[in-house]
């Protein structure tokens with residue numbers, strides 16, 4: 486009886502104590518007011534405190550009062566002993582964060598250069614310019630910004646440096662070079678249009694399109710459409726071309742002008758063709774274009790003689806490669822690889838397949854564009870494979886869901 490009374494009294498006391506303040510949780514992402522982050526269902530107790538508060542045994546939150554230099558960085562303390570820190574947050578400045586960990590109730594800095602460490606002080610992440618190697622932070626190589634878990638290999642370099650080679654940052658990036666010969670820094674190349682100045686930012690070794698390298702510097706080429714004028718801004722050494730017009734260097738003006746030969750596709754100089762239009766072949770010695778032998782779409786005239794490189798549909802080069810001859814196989818379009826007399830394996834006209842053994846083009850099954858004796862490679866347009874065995878093609882119908890029946894955008 487006595488015992489029951491005592492217990493009752495204790496309970497009443499606890500209830501009275503807990504009831505004195507109904508739990509009110511702070512709004513997330515707002516400044517803590519009550520210090521409680523999560524209340525119990527009955528709204529009487531706090532279950533979880535906000536940052537920088539500690540939970541007491543009776544379910545209230547009190548502000549941490551951890552002493553020491555980093556005391557205010559304590560994010561969680563013991564509510565009944567608010568001067569004992571349990572978890573610390575990092576101390577961040579404008580450029581980097583110093584990791585802190587709780588040690589004997591205080592916030593202590595993680596090891597040097599460490600941005601985050603565990604409760605035992607073992608580093609989990611390093612500051613910039615440091616790599617995590619076996620739990621400690623080691624300085625990355627020179628000019629290296631981050632080096633992951635191997636300080637000897639660079640992952641990214643500081644601005645101006647390039648770490649493509651051997652994962653070090655000892656060479657400067659495109660358009661950068663050392664401020665003077667032998668220096669270890671990287672500054673933009675001095676000359677406008679310079680793309681490389683690897684030994685010395687004042688000494689350019691390569692220029693952008695439209696510039697020429699003249700005495701260690703880049704100068705803008707004088708002529709329109711000029712892409713390079715190394716040696717002299719007024720003498721163009723290569724010209725730009727577009728799909729419709731091909732330009733070559735013009736010795737007379739130092740500029741660029743259309744290729745002289747009307748049958749020339751691209752030229753280096755206006756009078757030096759290097760690629761002829763279809764049906765014409767380059768006379769390698771003269772740099773001009775001459776008509777190809779009959780039925781040849783491309784050919785070459787060189788010191789040995791005339792050679793056909795490609796023939797019109799239904800024709801192929803003869804054995805010597807000097808003439809285009811009819812393939813000689815019914816329904817054969819291409820016989821370039823084997824020469825006239827044989828059809829290429831995929832050389833038969835659309836809707837026909839090649840039989841290697843018989844050297845004939847045979848008709849594929851209905852709707853098939855290219856086939857072997859046993860299967861169809863793909864269907865004609867307007868047809869699609871009937872099923873996943875991909876053997877037969879059937880006509881597409883209205884609303885046909887098969888992929889090959891969908892209009893091509």
Ligand SMILES: *[C@@H]1O[C@H](CO)[C@@H](O)[C@H](O)[C@H]1NC(C)=O
Pocket residue numbers: 618619
């Ligand atoms: C990391 O530590 C282990 C064991 O102490 C050692 O064998 C290994 O060589 C160390 N690795 C580096 C990169 O220092």
Ligand SMILES: *[C@@H]1O[C@H](CO)[C@@H](O)[C@H](O)[C@H]1NC(C)=O
Pocket residue numbers: 709710725726727730731732
């Ligand atoms: C040549 O330059 C002019 C003017 O800049 C330009 O309009 C034209 O497209 C260029 N031609 C070629 C072939 O690049």
Ligand SMILES: *[C@@H]1O[C@H](CO)[C@@H](O)[C@H](O)[C@H]1NC(C)=O
Pocket residue numbers: 727728729730
């Ligand atoms: C190609 O260059 C010529 C002459 O320079 C110019 O007139 C034409 O507009 C250019 N065409 C294209 C597609 O850029």
Ligand SMILES: *[C@@H]1O[C@H](CO)[C@@H](O)[C@H](O)[C@H]1NC(C)=O
Pocket residue numbers: 785787788789790792
């Ligand atoms: C001429 O062109 C043919 C075919 O491209 C080649 O086989 C031959 O070696 C060339 N001759 C010379 C002298 O370049």
